[in-house]
Amino acid sequence: MNTLSWTSPWLLAVLLPVVAVLGAWLQRVWTARSTRARRKLPDHWPLGLRSVVNSEEARVWHWLARAFYDHHIMIKMPVTRFTLPREKQESMDWYKLLGGVYCTFTICRADGRVVGCVDVPGTAGIPRSTRAVKHSLLSQCHVPYWVVRSNGLPTVAEIRGEFLGESPMSQAMREREMEERAIIAAQNSLRTAIHRQRTSRGHSDFGPLSNWPSSQAGEPRSDLPSQWQDNSFLAPLDSRRGDLL
Incomplete structure (x- = not known):
């Protein structure tokens, strides 16, 4: 009995660290x-899929x-992507x-340079601190920052003038150029x-008129066949002269 009582504390002192290490190892595994x-x-x-923008x-x-129309509109791109x-x-x-x-939208040129950023506020609006951070950062980077709602859109001349430095005259000339294009x-x-x-008509059942029989002897010769082509009834008007040409 005395021997057991004498060895028990030593046994516990040895087993406790082993059990602790084993428990830590099992927890790690x-x-x-x-x-x-x-x-x-x-x-x-x-x-599942969802739209990247709301209505x-x-x-x-x-x-x-x-x-x-001559730039790229990037959607919800972080500012760390272009700073x-x-x-x-x-x-x-x-x-x-x-x-x-x-920003909700980032407008950039074809070479990837950002010319302006636009935010569209939600129902709760944009927190003042977030708006201040964007305005301060982007203004120091010389990037215009606008907050726009669909029911209060600026004119095209206004936003292009701010983002691109265009004058109303250059905008009008650009619009005319678009119409001409x-x-x-x-x-x-x-x-x-x-x-x-x-x-496609030239490959249809209508053969070329040059295969038609020539006019009989004694019949007046017509100049009409010379105006016919293999793939149309008459040559285009700009290829033959008339009273109006």
Whole structure:
């Protein structure tokens, strides 16, 4: 009895650390397995598609697409995507601070340079602190920042003048240039359609008129066959002279 009482404290002193280490190791193994289980790709993702913009944002988006037809409209792009810290060693700190700050729409040129940012407030509006951060940051980067609602849109001349520095006269000339390009594009499309139609007609059952029998002797010779082509009834009016030409 005395021997058991004498060895028990020593036995407990040896077993307790072993049990503690074993318990810590089992806890670590269980945590690692749980982490791997969470990282495992699911067979069925519990996610679905949704629109990147709501109805209010969509109306402003479509208007911006018409106003900045010669630019690219980026949707909900974070400001860290087009800003750069002056000190490289501070980049991670600024990224953590500004990584969640974005504008609803960012207008940029074809070379990727940002010319302006537009926010569309929701029903609760934009928090004053968030708005102040965006305004302060973007203004120091010389990037205009506007808050726009679909029921109070500015004129195209106003926003292009602010974002691009265009004058009303240059905007009017640009709109006229767009109209002229649209007319030229329509004319080219019409010419292409006519040419395609004539080409397909040339491969139809109507053979070339040059195979028709020549006029009989003594009959007056007509100049009409010279005006016919293989793929149309008459040559285009601009290829033969008339009273109006």
